[in-house]
Amino acid sequence: xxxxEIIKKVNELATKDVDERGKINMATNxxxxxxxxxxxxxxxxxxxxxxxxxxxxxxxxxxKYEIELSDVTLILARAVKILxxxxxxxxxxxxxxxxxxxxxxxxxxxxxxxxxxxxxxxLETGLIEKCEDCDVIFIDGPIVDPPTxxxxxxxxxxxxxxxxxxxxxxxxxxxxxxxxxxxxxIVKNFSHRILIKEFLNSYPALIKARENxxxxxxxxxxxxEKSEFNKPIFLGWINWDSLINNQIILDDLKGILKAYNQYKxxxxxxxxIYSIYYQYNITSPIARIDMLxxxxxxxxxxxxxxxxxxxxxxxxTLLNKLADELSEINSQDAKKYALxxxxxxxxxxxxxxxLAELMMRxx
Numbered sequence: 582x583x584x585x586e587i588i589k590k591v592n593e594l595a596t597k598d599v600d601e602r603g604k605i606n607m608a609t610n611x612x613x614x615x616x617x618x619x620x621x622x623x624x625x626x627x628x629x630x631x632x633x634x635x636x637x638x639x640x641x642x643x644x645k646y647e648i649e650l651s652d653v654t655l656i657l658a659r660a661v662k663i664l665x666x667x668x669x670x671x672x673x674x675x676x677x678x679x680x681x682x683x684x685x686x687x688x689x690x691x692x693x694x695x696x697x698x699x700x701x702x703x704l705e706t707g708l709i710e711k712c713e714d715c716d717v718i719f720i721d722g723p724i725v726d727p728p729t730x731x732x733x734x735x736x737x738x739x740x741x742x743x744x745x746x747x748x749x750x751x752x753x754x755x756x757x758x759x760x761x762x763x764x765x766x767i768v769k770n771f772s773h774r775i776l777i778k779e780f781l782n783s784y785p786a787l788i789k790a791r792e793n794x795x796x797x798x799x800x801x802x803x804x805x806e807k808s809e810f811n812k813p814i815f816l817g818w819i820n821w822d823s824l825i826n827n828q829i830i831l832d833d834l835k836g837i838l839k840a841y842n843q844y845k846x847x848x849x850x851x852x853x854i855y856s857i858y859y860q861y862n863i864t865s866p867i868a869r870i871d872m873l874x875x876x877x878x879x880x881x882x883x884x885x886x887x888x889x890x891x892x893x894x895x896x897x898t899l900l901n902k903l904a905d906e907l908s909e910i911n912s913q914d915a916k917k918y919a920l921x922x923x924x925x926x927x928x929x930x931x932x933x934x935x936l937a938e939l940m941m942r943x944x
Contacts, residue, residue, distance in 0.1 A: 604786035609798050612780050616799070616816075617806075623779070623819070625803050628880055629812040631888040638665045638889055639712050640900035642721035643705035645697045646910040648919050655922060656697045657915055660704035661908040662711065665900045667888060692737070700740045702726055702750070710753045717763045717885050719901050724754065724766035724854055724871045725844055728773065729836035747840065751847035754873055758852060765882060766871035767897050773837055775819050775856060775869075781831070788831075796858050796867055810863040813887050817857025817870075818877050851875060859883065861890045861897065868897050 615621040643660035705720075712718045720726075730743065741749060754764060774792045781787055787795070800814050824830075825838055841854065852873055860867045870886065872878050889898040896902045 608784035608786045636716040638717040639715040640719040640904040642904035642908045643701045644908045645701040648915045658701040662708040720766045730839035747843040751844040764873045768869040771869040818855040821854040
């Protein structure tokens with residue numbers, strides 16, 4: 582390709598992108614008008630109220646780290662639960678539950694990567710199960726996690742298969758809901774286009790739009806209209822059941838909807854997931870908040886978020902920020918475990934070699 586051909590192709594792509602962006606922006610403006618004029622079931626608003634009554638909130642987060650050691654891979658996983666008690670003033674006591682394991686594997690990298698996620702989520706779910714002392718549970722990540730489903734039912738090194746993890750996690754969540762716990766999943770990186778799915782029939786130009794682009798534009802437009810940049814804003818609720826029942830299923834939603842059906846089998850149709858988009862203030866990131874509820878929620882979950890939220894924090898709440906920092910496994914931690922593993926294995930092999938040598942001498 583010569584320089585003229587390159588410039589021509591770049592210009593063609595740019596022109597096409599500008600055209601598509603224009604159609605998406607027009608659709609976004611029309612959706613904004615639908616929402617603000619109450620022609621949509623979705624609501625948008627500013628709400629800065631908090632929960633002043635005494636309550637206990639907890640945050641659960643997990644992380645994992647993989648490190649290769651010649652013929653094996655070590656998988657480290659850690660999960661952390663942090664309690665926050667709201668009394669006269671907001672306080673965070675030092676009650677922290679932590680767990681981790683080391684697992685060796687001899688499998689394909691993709692298998693190891695998938696299994697490390699399931700291992701971490703199993704530890705995380707184990708701590709969620711211990712949240713009976715909490716009124717509000719902030720889970721880092723979606724309620725349906727992993728947010729996908731694939732054909733796989735193999736257990737390696739006692740790591741739960743995807744099916745069994747879905748059964749375990751959904752059973753734990755159902756049991757906690759039976760005890761009137763408020764359960765929220767805080768999704769920092771939302772790529773699944775659940776809001777776009779709601780409007781795709783009316784606005785087909787959205788087929789190539791990104792969820793975050795649409796949400797951020799709608800919220801910013803609303804803040805400009807209301808001249809309010811310092812207070813929390815919300816956009817929702819979206820019932821996941823409507824996504825299942827819709828005839829059009831976007832490719833990026835197929836996996837998560839299959840996973841949701843796995844959970845619904847355990848929920849016995851008495852519980853559903855509703856999602857809302859939330860931003861603490863104009864300088865804070867937007868997050869998707871998943872709620873496990875019997876019916877469409879009121880504003881109570883937003884008030885709990887406001888109570889514990891912090892400006893500019895990617896994890897949204899103070900508790901989730903602390904849980905994220907404490908659950909993180911860094912490379913230095915991983916190297917220490919790798920060193921211990923290698924030392925233990927080498928000593929074990931040395932001992933067995935000596936035993937074999939002695940046995941051979943006796944024979």
